Amino acid sequence: MDAATTAGLSPAPTTHSRLLAWVAEVTALTTPARVVWCDGSDGEWQRLTGQLADAGTLVRLNPELKPNSFWARTDPSDVARVEERTFICSVDPDDAGPTNNWMAPEEMKQLLGELYRGCMAGRTMYVIPFCMGPLDAADPKFGVEITDSAYVAASMKIMTRMGTPVLDVMGADAEFVPALHSVGAPLAPGQADVMWPCNDTKYIAHFPDTREIWSYGSGYGGNSLLGKKCYSLRIASVMARDEGWLAEHMLILKLTSPQQKVHYVAAAFPSACGKTNLAMLEPTIGGWKVETLGDDIAWMRFGDDGRLYAVNPEYGFFGVAPGTDDSTNPNAMRTLAQGNSLFTNVALTDDGDVWWEGMGTPPAHLTDWHGNDWTPGSGAPSSHPNSRFCTPISQCPILAPEYDDPRGVPISAILFGGRRKTTVPLVAQSRDWIHGVFMGATLSSETTAAAVGQVGVVRRDPMAMLPFIGYHAGDYLAHWVDLGKDADPDKLPKIFQVNWFRRGDDGRFLWPGYGENSRVLKWVVERLEGTAGAVDTPVGLVPHPAAIDTEGLDLAYADLAAALHVDPTEWAVEVPQIAAWFNQFGEKLPGILWTELDSLKERLR
Numbered sequence: 001m002d003a004a005t006t007a008g009l010s011p012a013p014t015t016h017s018r019l020l021a022w023v024a025e026v027t028a029l030t031t032p033a034r035v036v037w038c039d040g041s042d043g044e045w046q047r048l049t050g051q052l053a054d055a056g057t058l059v060r061l062n063p064e065l066k067p068n069s070f071w072a073r074t075d076p077s078d079v080a081r082v083e084e085r086t087f088i089c090s091v092d093p094d095d096a097g098p099t100n101n102w103m104a105p106e107e108m109k110q111l112l113g114e115l116y117r118g119c120m121a122g123r124t125m126y127v128i129p130f131c132m133g134p135l136d137a138a139d140p141k142f143g144v145e146i147t148d149s150a151y152v153a154a155s156m157k158i159m160t161r162m163g164t165p166v167l168d169v170m171g172a173d174a175e176f177v178p179a180l181h182s183v184g185a186p187l188a189p190g191q192a193d194v195m196w197p198c199n200d201t202k203y204i205a206h207f208p209d210t211r212e213i214w215s216y217g218s219g220y221g222g223n224s225l226l227g228k229k230c231y232s233l234r235i236a237s238v239m240a241r242d243e244g245w246l247a248e249h250m251l252i253l254k255l256t257s258p259q260q261k262v263h264y265v266a267a268a269f270p271s272a273c274g275k276t277n278l279a280m281l282e283p284t285i286g287g288w289k290v291e292t293l294g295d296d297i298a299w300m301r302f303g304d305d306g307r308l309y310a311v312n313p314e315y316g317f318f319g320v321a322p323g324t325d326d327s328t329n330p331n332a333m334r335t336l337a338q339g340n341s342l343f344t345n346v347a348l349t350d351d352g353d354v355w356w357e358g359m360g361t362p363p364a365h366l367t368d369w370h371g372n373d374w375t376p377g378s379g380a381p382s383s384h385p386n387s388r389f390c391t392p393i394s395q396c397p398i399l400a401p402e403y404d405d406p407r408g409v410p411i412s413a414i415l416f417g418g419r420r421k422t423t424v425p426l427v428a429q430s431r432d433w434i435h436g437v438f439m440g441a442t443l444s445s446e447t448t449a450a451a452v453g454q455v456g457v458v459r460r461d462p463m464a465m466l467p468f469i470g471y472h473a474g475d476y477l478a479h480w481v482d483l484g485k486d487a488d489p490d491k492l493p494k495i496f497q498v499n500w501f502r503r504g505d506d507g508r509f510l511w512p513g514y515g516e517n518s519r520v521l522k523w524v525v526e527r528l529e530g531t532a533g534a535v536d537t538p539v540g541l542v543p544h545p546a547a548i549d550t551e552g553l554d555l556a557y558a559d560l561a562a563a564l565h566v567d568p569t570e571w572a573v574e575v576p577q578i579a580a581w582f583n584q585f586g587e588k589l590p591g592i593l594w595t596e597l598d599s600l601k602e603r604l605r
């Protein structure tokens with residue numbers, strides 16, 4: 001089949017011969033009914049969403065409440081990332097390391113090649129040229145996703161810079177990451193489609209040596225929007241290792257103090273642990289301003305001035321819906337109110353708006369994420385805990401103008417955070433870069449609904465990157481150590497650890513979180529500027545409760561003190577867990593991190 005003219009729909013709008021050859025090869029393998037090259041236009045969005053609405057995959061929301069926005073429900077089995085089915089297929093098994101699933105590249109390609117054979121029959125195959133990061137970057141990072149899901153094509157328009165402008169910059173021979181996706185649900189002639197096609201067999205496969213992505217069987221964002229986790233973290237982390245930069249699971253925010261001093265902060269928290277919320281924070285303390293640059297991924301390189309500069313490679317937010325409302329994250333609500341968004345696995349109100357848990361008093365009747373009638377007495381939540389909104393970053397009312405600057409922004413502080421009921425204090429500053437890398441390397445968090453599996457189990461999650469490091473985690477930690485060695489220590493970002501999720505004996509959060517986290521950011525800035533004090537504890541430099549600005553905050557001193565408390569007996573339990581965690585990396589673990597563990601033990605004595 002000639003990919004350029006298939007079904008006479010759109011002739012290939014490129015002369016890029018490797019791209020044309022790949023599209024022809026995939027077309028021959030997957031045998032779609034037609035091939036469409038996505039141009040990224042608004043007309044195309046209208047066509048795609050219109051077709052999806054006709055097919056019942058999307059429901060158009062009330063245009064007066066959420067213009068140009070849609071409600072989607074997935075198959076109940078296809079609601080989150082599938083870490084068990086995610087593979088790093090490096091040539092050398094040792095390159096995948098102990099934290100990744102591995103399969104030999106030829107074996108995976110053979111296996112998936114069989115699954116892909118004829119897998120797009122009866123469907124439209126979309127070819128989506130995209131760029132991660134600004135198109136006018138010195139070294140733009142291109143990808144092309146081929147997918148048989150119109151939902152994915154529409155979502156990619158929100159999440160990435162895509163379409164004809166990308167092909168134009170790619171020209172005839174730019175490098176690109178080929179990213180192949182199929183829901184794995186071919187249609188026989190005359191066979192009716194289902195609302196959410198997917199397959200029980202799922203593979204999210206990465207080939208770091210050849211920089212390719214092959215995804216099969218899932219339509220859920222983290223498994224199917226291949227520019228996001230698959231490219232911008234797993235593949236990009238390998239590029240970053242080779243080229244001396246960092247691809248991280250971090251938000252980027254701009255903080256302006258009442259004295260108009262600007263600091264850029266990056267923060268890594270595991271999935272569903274507060275990045276989107278912190279990125280859009282509305283400070284509760286007077287005179288402070290937060291602006292957003294990114295909510296999930298940061299690519300960071302050293303500039304000529306020796307500082308570390310961060311760029312958000314994405315173009316939209318794919319955010320956790322439950323818990324988001326006018327009191328917790330008003331800026332996300334304002335972003336969504338402008339429309340042009342997709343909502344997946346939330347509930348639908350009777351007047352055609354969306355609703356989810358955390359939005360206050362529930363309406364008397366909803367259609368839940370299963371499509372069933374729901375009332376406040378129904379028992380089960382109306383929305384899946386990992387239900388998501390997908391919305392353009394340009395609509396964020398507090399977007400920092402420099403979010404689109406290909407040079408990025410110089411980072412002053414990096415926060416590593418997790419969701420821990422106990423042990424980890426509200427905030428602690430590292431003593432130096434290596435101690436900060438140790439904080440990141442030993443980061444732990446309770447698992448969430450963002451990945452399939454048990455929720456609430458504490459696991460180590462280095463730099464919040466456990467499911468996203470595209471190579472050996474020991475080498476990854478060595479890369480972090482090495483970057484610090486070559487840098488001017490005064491210019492390196494200062495590293496902090498935070499925990500918004502510590503609980504009292506009665507189970508309630510000790511710290512109010514959300515907008516009140518601005519009080520912690522203020523202390524961070526005061527540490528950067530050398531104006532705040534800190535207590536030297538075994539785990540790092542922790543503020544005395546009096547060093548946190550609590551003006552106007554209704555919080556018991558005892559709760560703040562408990563949130564900041566470093567309890568040596570709790571930490572003594574962590575030490576052997578950290579040792580066991582480090583042990584699995586063998587020789588690959590930088591020795592200096594063992595030295596850090598020894599010094600932690602020493603301080604706990």
Ligand SMILES: Nc1nc2c(ncn2[C@@H]2O[C@H](COP(=O)(O)OP(=O)(O)OP(=O)(O)O)[C@@H](O)[C@H]2O)c(=O)[nH]1
Pocket residue numbers: 269270271272273274275276277278295296318319320321322323324328450500501509512513514517
């Ligand atoms: N208690 C408390 N909950 C928070 C805080 N910040 C965020 N949350 C809740 O944590 C959940 C996830 O928050 P997000 O900001 O969406 O997390 P994320 O890190 O962006 O998640 P991913 O998109 O999966 O990477 C939501 O239900 C939030 O309401 C906080 O400061 N305190």
Ligand SMILES: O=C([O-])CC(=O)C(=O)O
Pocket residue numbers: 080081221222223228229270271272296318450451
């Ligand atoms: O990838 C996803 O599905 C959403 C996300 O940001 C994460 O899980 O960290």
Ligand SMILES: [Mn+2]
Pocket residue numbers: 249270271272296
């Ligand atoms: Mn994320």
